[in-house]
Amino acid sequence: MNDTMSKMTLHTEGDTHVVVTRRFAAPPEAVYRAHTEPQLLQKWLLGPAGWTMPVCINEARPGGAIRYEWANGKGGGFYLTGEYLELEPNRRIVHVERMHLPDPTPDNHVETRFDADGGGTLMTMRMTLPDAQTRATMLATGMEHGMEASYARLEELL
Amino acid sequence: MTNRPLDLDTAFSAIADPTRRAILVRLAKGEATVTELAEPFEMSQPAVSQHLKVLEDAGLVAHRIVGTKRPRRLEKAGIQAIDLWLANLRESLEKNYERLDEVLAAMKPDRKETQR
Numbered sequence: 001m002n003d004t005m006s007k008m009t010l011h012t013e014g015d016t017h018v019v020v021t022r023r024f025a026a027p028p029e030a031v032y033r034a035h036t037e038p039q040l041l042q043k044w045l046l047g048p049a050g051w052t053m054p055v056c057i058n059e060a061r062p063g064g065a066i067r068y069e070w071a072n073g074k075g076g077g078f079y080l081t082g083e084y085l086e087l088e089p090n091r092r093i094v095h096v097e098r099m100h101l102p103d104p105t106p107d108n109h110v111e112t113r114f115d116a117d118g119g120g121t122l123m124t125m126r127m128t129l130p131d132a133q134t135r136a137t138m139l140a141t142g143m144e145h146g147m148e149a150s151y152a153r154l155e156e157l158l
Numbered sequence: 159m160t161n162r163p164l165d166l167d168t169a170f171s172a173i174a175d176p177t178r179r180a181i182l183v184r185l186a187k188g189e190a191t192v193t194e195l196a197e198p199f200e201m202s203q204p205a206v207s208q209h210l211k212v213l214e215d216a217g218l219v220a221h222r223i224v225g226t227k228r229p230r231r232l233e234k235a236g237i238q239a240i241d242l243w244l245a246n247l248r249e250s251l252e253k254n255y256e257r258l259d260e261v262l263a264a265m266k267p268d269r270k271e272t273q274r
Contacts, residue, residue: 008252022255025259040261044255
């Protein structure tokens, strides 16, 4: 798979959305499984280096619960809870989620689509926050970890 | 102005508009006056001024006064605040998806148990 194939895009849309797309060199069935089976999720949905997900509850049915707990092995940790709203096997997942830091953040409504794309999959994840303020807060939370900035990257993102 | 607290909410609302994003990309290449900015966008100067006001209020654009002109430039702090967050989120997501690539490679049919 070349860079163009795998390149992730991330952009804000309107006042309340964040949209992420990514291509994978595997059929939608496999990508869907990797998003819904705990033993697979625990291998990749980990965030910063050094973190693991010791607890992964994922009841992939409408109304089913989601609970992911991350730990850094040094006593640090945070968790996410959510519920499934709709599932179209191998095609689409709609769920809500919130982070607990430890106070819960407002609900993030997430629609994830898996579209066949050649021999692979185009994943489109569309997050909807309740309002512009919440999205800004969610975005601002990410700043705590701090990274270097560059205009070039901004231009690419915009 | 430069030292105001970062307001990502206002900043993200400001860049939700495609014309304003295009203005930022143009200003990333260097200072420009309203006249210079209006030209490529085929917009009236008042319309461009209005967009610039939104960008200035959001802390993304600043101006200086040179005689009768007010060249606009990017306001570093505001732009970096947005870039910082996006880079951050982007990087941790990218790492996750690189791991997912490996998980998917290990799931290939030839390595998977036959179903049914």
